[in-house]
Amino acid sequence: MLQIPLWRRVLIWLLVAMGLWFAMPNLNYTTVERHNDALADIELLPEGADIPAELAAARDAWPGFLPATLVNLGLDLRGGAHLLAEVQVGDVYERTLDGLWPSVRDALREIRDQVGSIRRQDGKLDVLRVRISEPAGMSAALQAVRALSQPVVTLTGVGAQTLDVSSDGNDILITLSDAERDAIAERTLLQSLEIVRRRIDEVGTREPTIQRQGADRILIQVPGIGSAEELKRLIGTTARLTFHSVVSVTGNGDQSPGARNVIYPSLDDDGQFYILEKTPVVTGENLTNAQPAFDQNGRPAVNFQFNPTGGRIFGQYTAENIGNPFAIVLDEEVITAPTIQSHIPGGSGIITGNFSVESSTELAVLLRAGALPAEMVFLEERTIGPELGADSIEAGRIACLVAFAAVLIFMAASYGWFGLLANVALILNVGMIFGLLSAIGATLTLPGIAGIVLTIGMAVDANVLVFERIREELKTAKGPSRAIELGYEKALSAIIDANITTIIAAIILWVMGSGPVRGFAITLGFGIITSVFTAIFVTRLLIVMWYERRRPKTINV
Structure with missing residues (x-):
């Protein structure tokens, strides 16, 4: 039975x-989609801010229970943007060597009685060239610099060192080893993939396709984006935040900044250019959080928080440079250059500038996601309508x-x-x-x-x-x-x-x-x-x- x-x-x-x-x-696809988008936009609003009527209406159009x-819907059904980007890994090699200079200088200063004066020489960007005045101290100098080299942290780089150090007359030549370059390239691409994914996900786009293509390329496909340009504006922003000492301010952008300095324009496009020390005091890599906020005058701004290392460096610098201007630079443009009024402990601060609520929110999103480790060049772009x-x-x-x-x-x-x-x-x-x-x-x-x-x-x-x-x-x-x-x-x-x-x-x-x-x-x-x-x-x-x-x-x- x-x-x-x-x-x-x-x-x-x-x-x-x-x-x-x-x-x-x-069965109510459009209504529910607007409801979800409204919830995502409301989450990005500053805490305590009023919810716009349009967002509230879209949120309430679908019952919360x-x-x-x-x-x-995928790219072929909904339309969207397609990009093929090439990561400029060479930029990371140059920054790695540039960031090594303070350590090399300090190591050589400890044996100044043997090497004499120490000067960094201009030359190829993939070589750090340091000249000493006493040739007899070259052996000690090479030994001191080689002590800065570390084992390469990859399975393929077992036993290899990060630096190749040699001499050319009175010059010490420092380059990255092949194993270290391969390791940096791998880390850079993986970091770029993760940062691009976090940026796209946090602004509310659904189901992007982000895949590695070959050794240094990334395929990015995002349904629902109106154009490839819109996607490029988000992904193409490196969002590399740095903090520099200000040397001077000028109205001539063609002026020579001098050795080991750079000249960057003001983000406000007011015709001012800032001559800054090239090596930043601290970078956005030390940021742990960034949130949209308002300054004491009620204008949109961005609060930021450093990790312990960045907070210690930032606090020490502000204590030693009270009364001096301090430039906050985003992608080689000076957002603001306030004068340090007092010691800033705790590793927190605020970025002010000519922001709207939308731009401060977008900047906070980019800084939370992290800076792209290298610029991306877009080799292929198309929009599916x-x-x-x-x-x-x-x-x-x-x-x-x-x-x-x-x-x-x-x-x-x-x-x-x-x-x-x-x-x-x-x-x-x-x-x-x-x-x-x-x-x-x-x-x-x-x-x-x-x-x-x-x-x-x-x-x-x-x-x-x-x-x-x-x-x-x-x-x-x-x-x-x-x-x-x-x-x-x-x-x-x-x-x-x-x-x-x-x-x-x-x-x-x-x-x-x-x-x-x-x-x-x-x-x-x-x-x-x-x-x-x-x-x-x-x-x-x-x-x-x-x-x-x-x-x-x-x-x-």
């Missing part, structure tokens, strides 16, 4: 209801409807009432697929739609096996109840075997593939799982409920 315990019936309907519950927001996770995405969605929608209608008609024509019950399960199956995709925040691409269409075609395979088996059992003159029970029992192994092979193929596609291939694998895999569930459990439960209600003496499948 057909028997399904009450607890199992409740569990089956509960799982179906959960799938449909998570799929429900996709309902799920708000959506199936994200929403019109193309809309065409793709329409084509996919038509394909889904045609496949869906064909399967429904076939099942109803082939198996009658049992086919209609299978069609109900098929409709629930599609809803559960979207519920699963929404629950994990998956991205739906055009190949993903193809996976759903394929799933619709395959979804009734299990029902076909069961129904054909029931037909065979009815020919043996068994009662309808026993025929239905045996049909499900004997078809189960064939159903599991057939779908396991497809699941294995989907897993291989997901592991070995990337981008759209993974999208296809995810929708196919989820479709197989929900199809087997609805065929073995939901359709069977519907048939049992029908049989318990009607108690037919004979059935015709």
